[in-house]
Amino acid sequence: xxxxxxxxxxxxxxxxxxxxxxxxxxxxxxxxxxxxxxxxxxxxxxxxxxxxxxxxxxxxxxxxxxxxxxxxxxxxxxxxxxxxxxxxxxxxxxxxxxxxxxxxxxxxxxxxxxxxxxxxxxxxxxxxxxxxxxxxxxxxxxxxxxxxxxxxxxxxxxxxxxxxxxxxxxxxxxxxxxxxxxxxxxxxxxxxxxxxxxxxxxxxxxxxxxxxxxxxxxxxxxxxxxxxxxxxxxxxxxxxxxxxxxxxxxxxxxxxxxxxxxxxxxxxxxxxxxxxxxxxxxxxxxxxxxxxxxxxxxxxxxxxxxxxxxxxxxxxxxxxxxxxxxxxxxxxxxxxxxxxxxxxxxxxxxxxxxxxxxxxxxx
Numbered sequence: 001x002x003x004x005x006x007x008x009x010x011x012x013x014x015x016x017x018x019x020x021x022x023x024x025x026x027x028x029x030x031x032x033x034x035x036x037x038x039x040x041x042x043x044x045x046x047x048x049x050x051x052x053x054x055x056x057x058x059x060x061x062x063x064x065x066x067x068x069x070x071x072x073x074x075x076x077x078x079x080x081x082x083x084x085x086x087x088x089x090x091x092x093x094x095x096x097x098x099x100x101x102x103x104x105x106x107x108x109x110x111x112x113x114x115x116x117x118x119x120x121x122x123x124x125x126x127x128x129x130x131x132x133x134x135x136x137x138x139x140x141x142x143x144x145x146x147x148x149x150x151x152x153x154x155x156x157x158x159x160x161x162x163x164x165x166x167x168x169x170x171x172x173x174x175x176x177x178x179x180x181x182x183x184x185x186x187x188x189x190x191x192x193x194x195x196x197x198x199x200x201x202x203x204x205x206x207x208x209x210x211x212x213x214x215x216x217x218x219x220x221x222x223x224x225x226x227x228x229x230x231x232x233x234x235x236x237x238x239x240x241x242x243x244x245x246x247x248x249x250x251x252x253x254x255x256x257x258x259x260x261x262x263x264x265x266x267x268x269x270x271x272x273x274x275x276x277x278x279x280x281x282x283x284x285x286x287x288x289x290x291x292x293x294x295x296x297x298x299x300x301x302x303x304x305x306x307x308x309x310x311x312x313x314x315x316x317x318x319x320x321x322x323x324x325x326x327x328x329x330x331x332x333x334x335x336x337x338x339x340x341x342x343x344x345x346x347x348x349x350x351x352x353x354x355x356x357x358x359x360x361x362x363x
Contacts, residue, residue: 030123030164033062034087034104039097048089048100052082055102059085059109062164065121065256067249074116085109119260122297124331126203126226126255127166130156130248131193133185134210134240143182144210145172152241159245163252170200185209188223190230203227203331204255208247210240218243224251226258227327258327261297261320272315273322274305274357278338281310289362290314292332298325313357322352335360 036058038051056079057070069075087103113120132144146153146169153169160167170176179196188207197205204226212218219236220243231254235246275293280286289312294302298320305313318325329335338359349355 030125030166033123033164034059034106034109036102036104038100038102040091040100042098043091049083051100052086052102053079055100056082056085056104056109058162059104060113060118062162063109063113063121064118065163065252065260066119067163067253069118072116072118078112078116085112119256119262120297121164121256121260122328123164124328125165125259126331127168128204128206128224128226128251128255129197129200129202130167130169130206130208131180131185131196132169132208132210132244133182134212135186136212137215141182141186143172143177143185152244155241156244156248159248160252163249165248165252165255167248168200168202170196175199188221190223190225193225201333206248206251208244210243212240220244220247222247222251224254226255227330259324261324272303273318273325273352274313274315274354275352276311276313276357276359277335277362278311278359279362280307280312285362286312296325296328298328326358329358329360334363336363 036055038055040047040051057075060069060075061067070079085104085108087105089100089102092099092101110120133141134144135141144152157167170180176196180192184192185207186209188209193205193207204224207223207225208220210218210220216238217236218238218240220234222233222235224231224233233247233250233254235243235250237243237246277289280289286307290302290304293299293314293316298318299316300319301317303315303317305315307313316325330337338361352358
């Protein structure tokens with residue numbers, strides 16, 4: 001079994017997969033972003049301290065979105081005192097292997113990220129629907145299905161947990177096969193992916209075509225479609241599993257670059273962005289909508305400007321650019337974007353200004 005599974009990540013899958021089958025492939029708040037499982041040789045303090053250091057490094061990868069964060073020399077002293085960040089721990093055993101389950105303090109980690117000037121990727125993350133096809137030397141081209149290659153999909157799900165990205169796969173029933181035939185998937189047809197994804201309503205779609213080029217060499221082309229943009233990248237490896245894992249890892253890198261709040265944004269004066277919400281029909285809606293905006297990592301402060309009927313206007317002080325804010329707002333499926341306005345002279349006020357606020361409907 002793949003090394004990732006041997007390290008105990010599979011023990012975290014059950015609860016997440018249950019949610020994955022119930023929930024649509026939409027943005028999710030990752031509740032266990034600060035929990036890891038580490039294999040240990042004993043229950044002794046030496047092994048526990050070493051596992052804590054390894055586990056905290058994995059947490060920093062998740063919360064910053066930077067897979068190479070462990071190479072940052074400023075982080076090394078923090079990792080050496082990892083026990084100060086541990087909220088709780090317990091042990092389990094499976095197949096004669098002892099595992100240490102660690103839970104880290106989110107606030108303490110966030111403070112350290114801020115002090116080190118690292119990017120912070122909020123835990124509300126886009127759900128990605130993954131379509132996979134393979135071309136092998138023995139069997140030719142086919143669509144990859146979970147029931148045919150369960151170990152491949154298990155390690156992909158483990159990587160998704162490791163990077164903190166919600167990942168789901170189509171059921172590949174007759175409906176999926178009709179809407180996303182092998183030819184369209186291999187061609188990475190974005191229109192076919194959009195049609196086939198209607199039943200899943202994903203935030204993002206990843207299409208991968210994996211090719212066996214020799215007995216021990218595999219390569220893959222990937223296309224990530226998200227928020228009106230397409231990102232192409234490739235990966236390679238000594239096995240189909242390794243090649244696919246590297247593809248998912250790169251997908252996480254792309255999403256992190258798009259959504260992580262960069263430290264330089266905190267020092268920049270971005271000015272006030274005006275957002276107008278309609279459909280706020282009750283006090284409960286008002287509290288929920290305002291609480292959501294105030295809780296965004298991209299928003300440093302909020303100022304309620306007016307409430308009129310079901311319409312409210314809020315000024316947001318943001319620490320990111322406007323595109324990043326709009327990308328983040330799009331992840332909340334209770335917010336539906338309304339069109340911008342243009343007056344009869346064709347003049348368009350700057351987006352986010354008082355004359356042309358960001359307009360959303362709260363559903």
